[in-house]
Amino acid sequence: MRAWGLELWARNTGEYSNALTAVLMPQGHDERELRRVILEKFDMSLGSGLGKISGKVFRIGHLGHFNDLMLCGTLAGVEMGLTAANVPHQAGGVQSAMNYLANAKSADVASAAAPRPAMSSIFSRLTKPPSTRYSSGARPVRRFSPTSIASSASSRASQNVR
Numbered sequence: 001m002r003a004w005g006l007e008l009w010a011r012n013t014g015e016y017s018n019a020l021t022a023v024l025m026p027q028g029h030d031e032r033e034l035r036r037v038i039l040e041k042f043d044m045s046l047g048s049g050l051g052k053i054s055g056k057v058f059r060i061g062h063l064g065h066f067n068d069l070m071l072c073g074t075l076a077g078v079e080m081g082l083t084a085a086n087v088p089h090q091a092g093g094v095q096s097a098m099n100y101l102a103n104a105k106s107a108d109v110a111s112a113a114a115p116r117p118a119m120s121s122i123f124s125r126l127t128k129p130p131s132t133r134y135s136s137g138a139r140p141v142r143r144f145s146p147t148s149i150a151s152s153a154s155s156r157a158s159q160n161v162r
Contacts, residue, residue: 001021003097005088006023006025009024020059021059022058025056025057029088031048034046035058046078060074062074072094
């Protein structure tokens, strides 16, 4: 995103989402038109800004398994869409991402080849190193397994019966 000269939309830039990336549109350009162009021309669906940021940001979802090839395809669709919709940006965002991925340290390459758990994000690797992704005061994300959810629901149900 930065290679295109666009800003990421995050309350705390040190804690990017593992599930989506929100990108701020340049002043005077509406995300709805960009999303329409990308959907019609490239059959790729992007999320819209919600509430106060409606019309100002578009969202790229990257929940679940999302590998380097998927990332490059998504970025290519966005870059082609920015051009087709006449949204001012600097060309070369896809090439910048490809260069980053190709020149990643061997440890990064090995971890990129490993299976990813759900909700992992390759976007996070491009925006901030994992060791500095969270501020020192951030709480870890609590993950639930189907077993823990069922156990919790069962426990609540038995308490309501009494």
